[in-house]
Amino acid sequence: MSRFSDRLAAAARAREAAGLTRRLVARSGAGEDLLDLAGNDYLGLAGDPRVIEGAVRAAQTWGGGARASRLVTGTLALHAELEAELAAFTGHPSALAFSTGYHANLGAVTGLAGRGDLIVSDAHVHASMVDACRLSRARVAITGHHDLEAVEATLATRAEAHALVLVESVYSVLGDAAPVAELAEICARHEAVLVVDEAHALGTAGPGGRGLVAGAGLSGAEHVVVTGTLSKSLGSQGGFVLGSAAVREHLVNVARPFVYDTGLAPAAAGAALAALRVLRDEPERVDAVRHVAASLALAASTPEPAAAVLSVAMPSAAAAVAAAQVCAEAGLRVGCFRPPSVPDGISRLRLTARATLTDAELATATGTLTRALTTALAAR
Structure with a gap:
């Protein structure tokens, strides 16, 4: 191995040991299984x-x-x-x-x-x-x-x-x-x-x-x-x-x-x-995304957010990962942010509201989120 390759390998090992390795996961396109509350398509217009x-x-x-x-x-x-x-x-x-x-x-x-x-x-x-x-x-x-x-x-x-x-x-x-x-x-x-x-x-x-x-x-x-x-x-x-x-x-x-x-x-x-x-x-889309954000905040027992981004503080990185995993297993994709990626050093779930969620999808999302947080906090 060259010195350059050694350097890259050492950096990869250090990232892995610190739990900071990031990996690209390709989306499959139409008909994805997970309900996405991690992306930033707030008004649901990307596929309009x-x-x-x-x-x-x-x-x-x-x-x-x-x-x-x-x-x-x-x-x-x-x-x-x-x-x-x-x-x-x-x-x-x-x-x-x-x-x-x-x-x-x-x-x-x-x-x-x-x-x-x-x-x-x-x-x-x-x-x-x-x-x-x-x-x-x-x-x-x-x-x-x-x-x-x-x-x-x-x-x-x-x-x-x-x-x-x-x-x-x-x-x-x-x-x-x-x-x-x-x-x-x-x-x-x-x-x-x-x-x-x-x-x-x-x-x-x-x-x-x-x-x-x-x-x-x-x-x-x-x-x-x-x-x-x-x-x-x-x-x-x-x-x-x-x-x-x-x-x-x-x-x-x-x-x-x-x-x-x-x-x-x-x-x-x-x-x-x-x-x-x-x-x-269609300014009603703005009202719709705010309604979804407020509903998610209520389910997570957090204050209503300023816009579409909802941040849920977790007691530890492990609890955040566990809650995100419970959500994924139930068909809900949420963001999971841990130090050093969070500006205040607190591990968090990050959810993003989307105006085009149906009533059924919103009910599924809020129910799943409540269960995931309860499970993760009980196991911390």
């Missing part, structure tokens, strides 16, 4: 015939790919249409589509902050924002989760002229909501820019699913920038940044994940556009 037709029609019109980066020949009329409708729906002046939500966060943060600037980041932000902080070369101050006093103190005592504050509106693991209005006020007072990742709020929170920024009346605020994804409530793939026309123009010119990446695939853009129109025309 209208969304599929949007993808097919876009592929037939534009082909399998965008063929180039957006600044060469990779910007399609379809991209412009999607961006215009995203901006109109959310109430922001403009939108810019990226190939993934991960790229949207990388592009927004590294494009808006750099060496000599300050980034104030909530301790629980998504890995894409963490990586963006590292790539930005800005000074990074990590504050406690929802710690408004720490955010204000950090901004008030900074030496840097320019600062960003990073949060998720709805957090991806705990499912809790950020105090967006208070953060925006703090940022305005200290001349900082608030960047809010609405990946888990679009389609599930705010008026008609427009997100918590819209719910706080901050859509279009000059010092607020929103990022998001097309791969959750909209059932497609891709990401976006919402903000002023000046923010969009700046990112088009300096955001490396945008400048140097091939444009969003036509099928993904077409699917997302079709899903966005369904969300706009």
Whole structure:
């Protein structure tokens, strides 16, 4: 074995010994046995015939790919249409589509902050924002989760002229909501820019699913920038940044994940556009997903979540694994998060609500969840 192979083998052994090995499990497609409450298809639109037709029609019109980066020949009329409708729906002046939500966060943060600037980041932000902080070369101050006093103190005592504050509106693991209005006020007072990742709020929170920024009346605020994804409530793939026309123009010119990446695939853009129109025309889907989330929370004896993500704290990693296994054996797929994958170090079940669950499926899910938690807690 070469030194390189030895290194990989040693790393694999260490992961296995720590119980941290991850493995890919391929889904079989239509007719799967498990009821999925682990994915992020919150509105049930990934398989909606209208969304599929949007993808097919876009592929037939534009082909399998965008063929180039957006600044060469990779910007399609379809991209412009999607961006215009995203901006109109959310109430922001403009939108810019990226190939993934991960790229949207990388592009927004590294494009808006750099060496000599300050980034104030909530301790629980998504890995894409963490990586963006590292790539930005800005000074990074990590504050406690929802710690408004720490955010204000950090901004008030900074030496840097320019600062960003990073949060998720709805957090991806705990499912809790950020105090967006208070953060925006703090940022305005200290001349900082608030960047809010609405990946888990679009389609599930705010008026008609427009997100918590819209719910706080901050859509279009000059010092607020929103990022998001097309791969959750909209059932497609891709990401976006919402903000002023000046923010969009700046990112088009300096955001490396945008400048140097091939444009969003036509099928993904077409699917997302079709899903966005369904969300706009059928706001009752937002009410439906909230109803499912509340029902799951009741079954798990936890507070009602801010949107579609439900986090159930478990007393140990073993109890979490046992509960997830009981659910799987009963035909229910749930997420099982253990340290170090959880931001607060507490093992959890993570469930995601879906608007299209039937009454029978919801009854099965809540009954199974209650039994699984009772069994796991009794055996801890």
